[in-house]
Amino acid sequence: MMRKVVKFGGSSLASAEQFQKVGDIIRADVDRRFVIPSAPGRRFDGDTKVTDMLYDCYAAAEAGRDFEKKIETIHDRYRDIISGLGLDFSLDEDFQIIRENFQAKAGRDYAASRGEYLNGKVLANYLGYEFIDSATVILFEEDGTFAADETNKLMAKRLESCENAVIPGFYGAYADGRVKTFSRGGSDITGSIVARALQADLYENWTDVSGFLVTDPHIVENPEVVEMITYRELRELAYMGASVLHEEAIFPVRKAGIPINIKNTNHPDDPGTMIVATTSKKPRFTITGIAGKKGFVAVTVDKDMMNSEIGFCRKVLSVFEENQISIEHMPSGIDTMCILVHQDEFQEHEQVVLSGIQRAVNPDSISVEPDLALIAVVGRGMRQMRGTAGRIFSALAHAKINCRMIDQGSSELNIIIGVSNEDFDRAIQSIYDIFILTQL
Ligand code: ASP
Numbered sequence: 354m355m356r357k358v359v360k361f362g363g364s365s366l367a368s369a370e371q372f373q374k375v376g377d378i379i380r381a382d383v384d385r386r387f388v389i390p391s392a393p394g395r396r397f398d399g400d401t402k403v404t405d406m407l408y409d410c411y412a413a414a415e416a417g418r419d420f421e422k423k424i425e426t427i428h429d430r431y432r433d434i435i436s437g438l439g440l441d442f443s444l445d446e447d448f449q450i451i452r453e454n455f456q457a458k459a460g461r462d463y464a465a466s467r468g469e470y471l472n473g474k475v476l477a478n479y480l481g482y483e484f485i486d487s488a489t490v491i492l493f494e495e496d497g498t499f500a501a502d503e504t505n506k507l508m509a510k511r512l513e514s515c516e517n518a519v520i521p522g523f524y525g526a527y528a529d530g531r532v533k534t535f536s537r538g539g540s541d542i543t544g545s546i547v548a549r550a551l552q553a554d555l556y557e558n559w560t561d562v563s564g565f566l567v568t569d570p571h572i573v574e575n576p577e578v579v580e581m582i583t584y585r586e587l588r589e590l591a592y593m594g595a596s597v598l599h600e601e602a603i604f605p606v607r608k609a610g611i612p613i614n615i616k617n618t619n620h621p622d623d624p625g626t627m628i629v630a631t632t633s634k635k636p637r638f639t640i641t642g643i644a645g646k647k648g649f650v651a652v653t654v655d656k657d658m659m660n661s662e663i664g665f666c667r668k669v670l671s672v673f674e675e676n677q678i679s680i681e682h683m684p685s686g687i688d689t690m691c692i693l694v695h696q697d698e699f700q701e702h703e704q705v706v707l708s709g710i711q712r713a714v715n716p717d718s719i720s721v722e723p724d725l726a727l728i729a730v731v732g733r734g735m736r737q738m739r740g741t742a743g744r745i746f747s748a749l750a751h752a753k754i755n756c757r758m759i760d761q762g763s764s765e766l767n768i769i770i771g772v773s774n775e776d777f778d779r780a781i782q783s784i785y786d787i788f789i790l791t792q793l
Contacts, residue, residue: 355384355554360522360544362560363394363402365618366472369437376479378559378621386517387551389544390476392468393430403430403468404523404537411464414455424452431471442478444471463532466524469540473521483518485511491525491546493533499525499542501605508550520547541602545613549605556606556613558598563617564626565597568643572778573785579641581627581634586641586731589767593644593729603628636734639741640788643781645728647774648696649681651758652706655689656716665714666690672709676702682727682769684760691758693771696723725757726777730784731767742768744787752783 361375379385392403410423428448435442451467470486477484490508492500504525512518522540526532535542541558548556564578565587582590584607591600597615606613613628659665669690673680682693699706703721710719735741742761745768749756758771772780 356386356551357382357384357555357557358387358389358544358548358551358553359385359557359559360389360540361391361618362540362558363391363404364561365394365559366390366392366476367394367396367400369434371618372434372438372476372479374618374621375476375559378618379480381621384554385557386482387512387515387547387553388476388480388482388517388519389522389540389547390469390472390519391522391540392472393434403427403472404465406430407464407468408461411455411461414464415458415461420455424448424455431475434475438475438479440475440478442475444474447471447474460531462524462534466521466532466534469521469523473519477519480517480519483515485515485518485520487521487524487543488526488530488532490520491543493525493527495527497533499535501546504546505550505605508547512547512551535599535601538599539601541599542605545602545605548611549609552609553611556611557616558602558613559616559618560597561617561619562597562615563620563623564615565595565628565642567638567641567789568781568785569595572781576785577638577789578623579626580624580637581629581632582641583629583631583733585764585766586733587628589729589731589762590642590644593727594646595642595644597626598628636732638732638788639734639738640730640732640784641734642731643728643784644731645726645777645781647726647777649693649725649727649771650696650699651722651725651771652692652694652699652710653689653720653722654692654710654714654716655718655720656714657688659688659690659714659716662714668713669710672706672713675709676706678702678706682760684758684769693725693727693758722757724774725771726774726780728770728772728777728780728784729767730770730788733766735768736765745770745784748783748787749780752779754780754783 365371365375394402406427410420413420431444474484490511492504494500522543524532524534566576567579568576570576584603610630614625616625617623678694678698680692684691754772754776756770760769
């Protein structure tokens, strides 16, 4: 028998109707025995997620204001789900305890975690699965970092004799039992942790899109779904702003080599996207994805013979470090060094940094170029293909876009290009067109 861990996002569990779809999905495959729910999400545009309602309710409690109305509205969301499913089940006692803990100022993390906790209880009752409180199986260190190895042991032991279970997403606890959450969207991490502990065959992550898209649908209309992507490719794209999973969710399953399948609760028959460690499967297109971010500044430092000056780079970089500015990219030439930084971080300290560089290395010239966007073109298939960079250039040239910088990562997995902010959308569209639409 296989073991599948299935995680459902907030929109998949926002209403009784969505719960029913989730129930059908789980019952359709006997291997789907370990379920990680998010808190109820938005039911329609403009609706509020239960997690946000909880933060808001707790803020009132913490400020000593009356929060009865707010907590009742949250309770109503669950009552609607429970009655819509026709369950003989009540959360009255849980809500009483939550009220008391809010009054006793149990903390924001505790408050936010109740969304998953309560949804987990409802789902466990609906499925007839065991409920496991994540505070008893997911541990954090005192400094707030996730205790990966300890958790893995504890979780594996707890699940050893378990037929099936619902384990709420998003939170765990410190050694003394105080609840701590991951950052927003953290239920994805819980799913990954459970998959690792179980040595699962597959981690299915159910959401409201049919997989990871080649690029941002706000820029390109109806982009293709990526069938298969490696963890590393996904990291590169996520770093550049593409999102489908919480960034940290990759690490636990990656350690165990477990594939992730992104699936759509509203279209369960769509194959979705497989995220894997490695694959011999040829990608459908030369590139796997395109992602990018706006708002960078390029600081270019020129000095003849800089290469022979030992410590030159270090001296320049330490000026950025002293000013707490993180460096995004560093394409360099022979007598020139270029440092790309976030514009908003840089501008505050601009003159201090420039004079710092002047003093540190006495360059021939320093120039700054603002309003740049970086675009990452990522794909494991690029290594075998000749002319990928050439095609990117010609796509940009056809669209009359000036490419200000190009940097091929040493992994040959990505090419980073710099264009001006205003050309950003058009640049992505033209790269998409040449690789995906014309399918060359
Ligand atoms: N409910 C939490 C959030 O809204 C965690 C999650 O959904 O993954 O961020």
